[in-house]
Amino acid sequence: MPSTLSPKPSFDFANFTFGVQATDHMLLARYKDLDWEDFQIIPFGEVTLSPLSMCFHYGQTVFEGMKAYRMIDGKINLFRMKNHHDRLNRSLRRMAMPEVPEKLFSEGLKSLISTEAQWVIDDPDYSLYIRPFVIATEPRLGVDAANEYLFMIILSPLKAYYAKNLKVKVETEFIRAAHGGAGFAKNGGNYGASMLPQRLAKKEGFDQILWLDAAERRFIEESGTMNVMFILDGKTLITPPTGDTILEGITRDCILKLAPEQGLEVEETPVAVDELTSWIQAGVRVEAFGVGTAAVISPFESISYLGKSYSTYTGLDAAMYGIKQRLTEIRRGILQDNRRWNYLL
Numbered sequence: 001m002p003s004t005l006s007p008k009p010s011f012d013f014a015n016f017t018f019g020v021q022a023t024d025h026m027l028l029a030r031y032k033d034l035d036w037e038d039f040q041i042i043p044f045g046e047v048t049l050s051p052l053s054m055c056f057h058y059g060q061t062v063f064e065g066m067k068a069y070r071m072i073d074g075k076i077n078l079f080r081m082k083n084h085h086d087r088l089n090r091s092l093r094r095m096a097m098p099e100v101p102e103k104l105f106s107e108g109l110k111s112l113i114s115t116e117a118q119w120v121i122d123d124p125d126y127s128l129y130i131r132p133f134v135i136a137t138e139p140r141l142g143v144d145a146a147n148e149y150l151f152m153i154i155l156s157p158l159k160a161y162y163a164k165n166l167k168v169k170v171e172t173e174f175i176r177a178a179h180g181g182a183g184f185a186k187n188g189g190n191y192g193a194s195m196l197p198q199r200l201a202k203k204e205g206f207d208q209i210l211w212l213d214a215a216e217r218r219f220i221e222e223s224g225t226m227n228v229m230f231i232l233d234g235k236t237l238i239t240p241p242t243g244d245t246i247l248e249g250i251t252r253d254c255i256l257k258l259a260p261e262q263g264l265e266v267e268e269t270p271v272a273v274d275e276l277t278s279w280i281q282a283g284v285r286v287e288a289f290g291v292g293t294a295a296v297i298s299p300f301e302s303i304s305y306l307g308k309s310y311s312t313y314t315g316l317d318a319a320m321y322g323i324k325q326r327l328t329e330i331r332r333g334i335l336q337d338n339r340r341w342n343y344l345l
């Protein structure tokens with residue numbers, strides 16, 4: 001454990017951009033000779049790597065995204081820590097990278113967050129974003145799994161991620177993931193390949209892309225860094241089932257469990273884009289939204305498909321807001337955490 005605590009940061013918590021500011025410390029552990037060394041908590045700063053390091057060439061990079069919250073009783077909550085650790089290891093296995101042992105992950109993260117506790121301020125709209133990642137560092141050219149890796153955790157303050165409702169475009173030219181690929185993993189390559197379609201969609205005035213399945217280009221998969229959900233006439237929540245092409249979102253899992261408590265029926269079922277647009281045209285009240293750690297719930301205000309825009313419901317009585325509220329209250333310790341999602345420090 002570190003001997004000193006971070007001083008209270010001289011940071012403007014009221015006014016900042018997500019992702020550009022890291023906290024004062026970071027965690028670092030190396031993997032070599034088939035083993036992980038102990039973690040170190042060190043001042044945030046640059047790391048030096050050989051240009052031969054394999055992460056620069058062959059894409060063996062994996063990351064996670066989770067959050068720490070300040071509860072109303074003052075404790076710090078590392079929300080669903082175990083699930084994030086499990087998913088990190090699922091991604092690592094797919095990329096032939098060494099798993100991060102449970103003890104290294106949880107002890108390391110607890111130590112880092114204790115050091116940076118003053119960055120977890122008491123504000124319902126605020127959280128400290130946690131970015132664990134593993135990269136191949138072995139200095140060797142040649143397409144092969146590396147033998148040396150670096151595991152790091154860095155932290156960055158976060159307020160509302162998307163401040164506005166999103167205009168999304170159903171992507172019909174590019175695809176994100178195919179069966180047998182690595183779509184379910186949080187490896188860097190999945191995100192790298194999405195940059196061009198995302199840029200092109202932005203140029204057309206859209207905020208996000210809605211990916212379709214690779215085989216038929218018909219079924220909605222996910223969106224950017226979010227799983228997608230729809231609520232029909234305020235009664236039924238539908239969402240595509242996860243598989244090897246869709247990331248198994250932890251927010252998605254929370255919402256599927258909380259929606260019935262909000263009186264909704266829940267169905268994990270393939271959602272065909274042509275059916276969705278025909279429901280909207282037929283007057284079904286469709287709420288559409290992305291769900292993920294960063295944004296929690298991001299309402300879509302319209303879905304554009306083959307050049308036509310379909311408006312989705314974002315009125316104040318939309319059911320999605322109630323579910324978001326419920327999730328926020330569990331994380332803050334206002335509602336009871338019956339499923340033991342909160343990991344308290």
Ligand SMILES: Cc1ncc(COP(=O)(O)O)c(C=O)c1O
Pocket residue numbers: 065186222223224225226227247248249250251252291292293294
């Ligand atoms: C591609 C993708 N889908 C979905 C999600 C949502 O997952 P979670 O709710 O665990 O953040 C993320 C974010 O991690 C993502 O990157």
